[in-house]
Amino acid sequence: MAPRPLGPLALALGGAAAVLGSVLFILWKTYFGGGRERRWDRGEAWWGAEPARLPEWDEWDPEDEEDEEPALEELEQREVLVLGLDGSGKSTFLRVLSGKPPLEGHVPTWGFNSVRLSCKDFEVDLLEIGGSQNLRFYWKEFVNEVDVLVFVVDSADRLRLPWARQELHKLLDKDPDLPVVVVANKQDLSEAVSVVELQQELGLQAVDSQRELFLLGASIAPAGPAEEPGTVHIWKLLLELLS
Numbered sequence: 001m002a003p004r005p006l007g008p009l010a011l012a013l014g015g016a017a018a019v020l021g022s023v024l025f026i027l028w029k030t031y032f033g034g035g036r037e038r039r040w041d042r043g044e045a046w047w048g049a050e051p052a053r054l055p056e057w058d059e060w061d062p063e064d065e066e067d068e069e070p071a072l073e074e075l076e077q078r079e080v081l082v083l084g085l086d087g088s089g090k091s092t093f094l095r096v097l098s099g100k101p102p103l104e105g106h107v108p109t110w111g112f113n114s115v116r117l118s119c120k121d122f123e124v125d126l127l128e129i130g131g132s133q134n135l136r137f138y139w140k141e142f143v144n145e146v147d148v149l150v151f152v153v154d155s156a157d158r159l160r161l162p163w164a165r166q167e168l169h170k171l172l173d174k175d176p177d178l179p180v181v182v183v184a185n186k187q188d189l190s191e192a193v194s195v196v197e198l199q200q201e202l203g204l205q206a207v208d209s210q211r212e213l214f215l216l217g218a219s220i221a222p223a224g225p226a227e228e229p230g231t232v233h234i235w236k237l238l239l240e241l242l243s
């Protein structure tokens with residue numbers, strides 16, 4: 001059968017998608033790209049609302065990182081992309097890292113969301129792109145622009161694990177050298193699959209062994225008290241990978 005020409009609706013939708021993708025990309029570049037004309041005081045989130053700090057349950061003392069801190073102008077920039085299906089916990093991760101309490105309920109990110117954290121030798125920009133289906137299309141446009149990918153999975157969302165797997169592997173294929181940290185989030189929930197099971201479900205055993213790929217269990221915003229939320233381990237691993 002001969003291919004049918006695209007109808008006006010398909011063309012309009014395609015055009016709208018391209019424009020949205022370009023806008024996301026330009027906005028990101030404006031904040032983090034090339035000239036980096038925007039500067040914030042050390043320790044501030046980019047909106048300047050609150051100083052960035054790690055949560056209180058962290059046994060690690062951030063002051064250790066702050067000895068002999070170089071002048072702000074000398075700090076290099078590192079970029080971390082935070083992706084994962086909608087509701088997996090990406091925004092929560094960024095909030096917790098910047099010392100803010102998790103929001104009640106799921107407030108979807110319609111576009112992108114970012115936070116800038118400082119450490120001893122560099123500043124880290126963490127960029128979340130929303131995980132709803134219409135935004136996933138744009139994820140691949142950003143993977144080649146960053147130093148590390150964090151892929152957050154809702155371990156209790158069993159039905160959608162195959163989708164998470166599919167999206168993750170698309171990203172792995174897009175940049176074979178990019179270090180990747182997969183976060184098995186929501187381990188506090190009784191229905192969550194274990195980290196070992198998740199390794200199978202996401203097909204991580206089949207990934208090239210040369211690749212820097214990590215799988216960490218976490219409960220970034222546990223529903224009840226949790227001894228080991230795991231956010232600090234993720235942050236420490238990121239610092240190692242970015243150093």
Ligand SMILES: Nc1nc2c(ncn2[C@@H]2O[C@H](COP(=O)(O)OP(=O)(O)OP(=O)(O)O)[C@@H](O)[C@H]2O)c(=O)[nH]1
Pocket residue numbers: 084085086087088089090091092093102103104105106107108109110129130131132152185186187188189218219220221222223
């Ligand atoms: N039980 C439990 N809930 C969590 C955990 N982490 C995040 N949540 C909840 O999961 C819901 C969704 O979290 P978000 O951070 O908004 O998800 P997201 O990945 O940013 O979603 P999109 O922006 O739509 O892509 C929120 O209600 C969080 O409180 C966790 O470790 N355990």
Ligand SMILES: [Mg+2]
Pocket residue numbers: 090091092107108109113128130131
């Ligand atoms: Mg979000």
